[in-house]
Amino acid sequence: MSILVTGGAGFIGSNFVLDWLAQSDETVVNLDALTYAGNLANLASLQGDARHVFVQGDIGDRALVDSLLATHRPRAIVHFAAESHVDRSIHGPGAFMKTNVDGTFTLLEAARGYWGTLADTDKTAFRFHHVSTDEVYGSLGPGDPAFTETHPYQPNSPYSASKAASDHLVRAWHHTYELPVLTTNCSNNYGPYHFPEKLIPLMIVNALADKPLPVYGDGQQVRDWLYVGDHCSAIRAVLARGQVGEVYNVGGWNEKPNLEIVQAICALLDELRPDPAGPYARLVTHVKDRPGHDRRYAIDARKIERELGWRPAETFATGIRKTVQWYLDHADWVAQVQSGAYRDWVATNYATR
Ligand code: NAD
């Protein structure tokens, strides 16, 4: 038995592959294009492990996907591969349309072709699990109820629009072709192997380098933060027990404004790696806001709890402590990802703010 994971060298995908193989002997075929966000160092502990088959390639390469499906005959596809960073989608939306929309379309078509060749019992058991985001639902006002699975789609950024499009394709492939799909829409993740272009790892690595901590606008934008290990356990629960064709929202019951997140990171660093120059919060710098910045996301995760018994294991306090400690313990990983290409991005995004 095997599963095909796409994007398994990225932040969440690599955590998922590591988690999966820590709990199961089922082979993971990992298809990843190794864009700037993909990093085989995340999977270094699996070197020489025959249960992990890594294939560098694009989900938009139909011939490659067809041949992987025919060769490995997976019982499921777990689809993480995507362009995932809102700020990058503002600077260059094309790659988001290509991977998130066209790439998901190609993957669905390949899955449909392969699924059609399966014997009846394998056909019934097969799953296409699409990993998506709460950002497809748009932005909430301060008193609005949290997003449920029936909230209207109102994506506001090129990233969220491309993910919304991919969600619609997945839904349609189920409705029209009966492909056995599952979709999870998750809130903001954080944890080990998080590329330091996103808020939490960026603040940790900048603070450790004594650099400004760039808070967009007033820093009162609210996100619901979930420890990545909890997202992995939610995906495993949905894959194992989710109802075909259903959508499950996944969240941490942990809404916080960005400034509070940054202050929590500073306080932990003050405790774990005090800076003789003074508290890290002195580095907080308000910069020009993101265009079209969504003000608030919040997830109502009652459906996955009620139907599948899933709840996050970490609180924000335990998850952020583990995360900060991980970055302190993995200075080599941080140095490796801060390559020339990373420096180019930092210059592009922050020079004019
Ligand atoms: P990431 O950017 O860290 O990783 C994406 C991975 O996909 C990388 O390894 C990259 O090399 C690979 N990839 C990109 N284009 C590809 C292509 N055309 N073919 C094959 N591989 C390709 O992203 P992440 O944060 O790990 O997010 C994974 C998934 O989870 C995405 O679909 C994202 O929309 C979703 N998601 C992320 C979050 C979050 O907070 N990070 C929250 C909810 C949902």
Ligand code: TYD
């Ligand atoms: P991010 O991690 O990019 O995730 P998303 O935009 O998908 O929610 O950003 C999280 C929040 O942090 C978002 O409101 C934007 C804000 N932010 C900053 O204030 N400064 C930064 O340098 C970054 C990268 C994000």
